[in-house]
Amino acid sequence: MKIGFIGAGSMGSMLIGAFIRTGAMQPDNIMVSSRTPSKLAELAEQYPGLQIAASNKQAAIGADYLFLCIKPLDFRRVLDEISHALTPGQIVISITSPVKISSLEEMLPCKVAKIIPSVVNAVGSGASLFMWGARLTKDDQAALWELFSCISRPIEILEEEVRVASDLSSCGPAFLAYMLEQFIEAATMSTGMERETATALACEMMLGTARLMLELPCSPSELQAKVSVPGGITAAALEVLRKTTRGAFLQVLYTTHEKFAEDLDRVDSSLFPRERT
Numbered sequence: 501m502k503i504g505f506i507g508a509g510s511m512g513s514m515l516i517g518a519f520i521r522t523g524a525m526q527p528d529n530i531m532v533s534s535r536t537p538s539k540l541a542e543l544a545e546q547y548p549g550l551q552i553a554a555s556n557k558q559a560a561i562g563a564d565y566l567f568l569c570i571k572p573l574d575f576r577r578v579l580d581e582i583s584h585a586l587t588p589g590q591i592v593i594s595i596t597s598p599v600k601i602s603s604l605e606e607m608l609p610c611k612v613a614k615i616i617p618s619v620v621n622a623v624g625s626g627a628s629l630f631m632w633g634a635r636l637t638k639d640d641q642a643a644l645w646e647l648f649s650c651i652s653r654p655i656e657i658l659e660e661e662v663r664v665a666s667d668l669s670s671c672g673p674a675f676l677a678y679m680l681e682q683f684i685e686a687a688t689m690s691t692g693m694e695r696e697t698a699t700a701l702a703c704e705m706m707l708g709t710a711r712l713m714l715e716l717p718c719s720p721s722e723l724q725a726k727v728s729v730p731g732g733i734t735a736a737a738l739e740v741l742r743k744t745t746r747g748a749f750l751q752v753l754y755t756t757h758e759k760f761a762e763d764l765d766r767v768d769s770s771l772f773p774r775e776r777t
């Protein structure tokens with residue numbers, strides 16, 4: 501078994517670490533290439549046995565799975581380097597939303613899957629968003645599903661809904677971290693509570709809130725009702741929160757979708773410069 505990774509930034513390193521820690525991958529089976537050599541040295545030191553590739557092509561040759569953990573506008577260069585080294589039986593996994601499966605299948609001779617991870621997969625939590633390329637067999641799909649089950653909850657989505665799904669699953673941790681930051685800041689500023697205490701309370705609360713909604717299960721409104729004693733403190737404060745944040749997430753989604761539409765155009769022009777511009 502050979503597993504190649506191209507790109508060892510935030511997501512490449514996260515996936516390698518999570519797969520190794522859960523025993524889903526052995527370091528000896530992994531070969532990584534990246535534009536940033538310091539990241540590669542760090543990974544090799546952290547996971548003895550992991551191999552550093554001299555080039556992207558070397559990481560690609562003979563890999564059963566090849567993860568492309570690079571940004572959308574880096575795809576053209578990397579695909580040009582590796583496309584001739586790939587064969588039909590290999591599986592390329594792209595983790596980036598604006599590069600379409602159809603584009604990858606047009607440019608590569610192998611099978612393709614698009615799987616969007618989330619930073620929270622680092623702790624075996626969160627979802628991974630699955631979109632299948634046309635060349636994958638049922639066995640390929642089952643094997644990828646099992647692999648990602650070790651670090652996340654795989655959820656199949658339509659490629660057309662990748663933006664909103666990524667907003668919830670992959671951008672979401674940043675959005676909620678921002679809101680927690682505001683909550684913690686308010687607690688420490690207004691009462692003088694230690695930041696460490698406020699942070700621990702807020703994090704445990706967030707973890708428990710999500711678990712309760714999934715495990716009980718209950719809807720967000722049911723959970724609000726459970727906590728809000730009639731005429732009590734939470735109900736009064738929720739009114740303030742509703743007024744001050746109304747429409748905030750519609751604005752957030754409007755922003756991500758607008759940026760995504762621009763990215764799709766830029767990626768398409770970079771992948772197919774003559775044909776489609």
Ligand SMILES: NC(=O)C1=CN([C@@H]2O[C@H](COP(=O)(O)OP(=O)(O)OC[C@H]3O[C@@H](n4cnc5c(N)ncnc54)[C@H](O)[C@@H]3O)[C@@H](O)[C@H]2O)C=CC1
Nearest residue numbers: 507508509510511534535536569570571572574596617670
């Ligand atoms: N950061 C996140 O939470 C998530 C990111 N993604 C997607 O994952 C992709 C990677 O994101 P990050 O890891 O956060 O970015 P990053 O900037 O941390 O890492 C990108 C890596 O690609 C390497 N690279 C660039 N050009 C290269 C080339 N020609 N050859 C070899 N390596 C090259 C860079 O050296 C860098 O290590 C992006 O497309 C992003 O949209 C998806 C889900 C979540």
Ligand SMILES: O=C(O)[C@@H]1CCC=N1
Nearest residue numbers: 597666667670671672
């Ligand atoms: O901010 C970004 O563009 C990436 C996509 C999903 C999460 N991070």
